Amino acid sequence: MSMLFDSGLQLERTALAWRRSCLALGIGSVAALRLLPSMLGSVWWLLPGIAGLALSAFLHAWNHRRYIGFSTCLLGNSDPSRRPGAGALIVLAATTMAIGAFCTALILTDVFG
């Protein structure tokens, strides 16, 4: 019999929030894959979109591991210091800032004409 250890479903809501975030990153990356090469005229502009998709998949996988880690803690079976840390959060924040910097460069160089 499974135990209902969190009727607020905090863990599932957090996992879904991560999935939404990874999806947002993935959709932006697909848009970049579609638009950048044709607008900027070089196949090398596929690389930002590919990097974004790879990072989105990586964060999704990392989040799954964190979900398992938190789930174990909620079941009361492990030392609290073994809960997942915040590495995934800082990676996502840094990625978003990098995307902002890249878009700033695109706007300032007026590559869209």
Next chain:
Amino acid sequence: MNDRRFPASVFRVGKEPDVRFTLANERTFLAWIRTALALIAGGLALRLFGLDLHPGISMCASMWLVGTGMILPLLAWNDWARAERALRRETPLPKSFLGILLAISVAGSGVLIMLAIFYR
């Protein structure tokens, strides 16, 4: 304590809170990240789609949006860390100024876009 979680400046402070509060704090951070991505996308779209707007003012509006989207993750991380430390110390949660920043940013870019339409 052999807590090797990142960042040590947060996880070596105080004692472990109810994990559900930690998860709620994390969801707040993720919401701010998605907001930042939306602002960046909006700012880029303003330049990308060649709308019939005053070029200089629409450039300012774009930069305003993208610039806000660029600093929001840093401020969200700072808020996450401060809130997590407060949870661990069992002290009141700190104030956040991200809401005011977002309101000013969106209102300001709206004004700039209206001017860009008016002066096209």
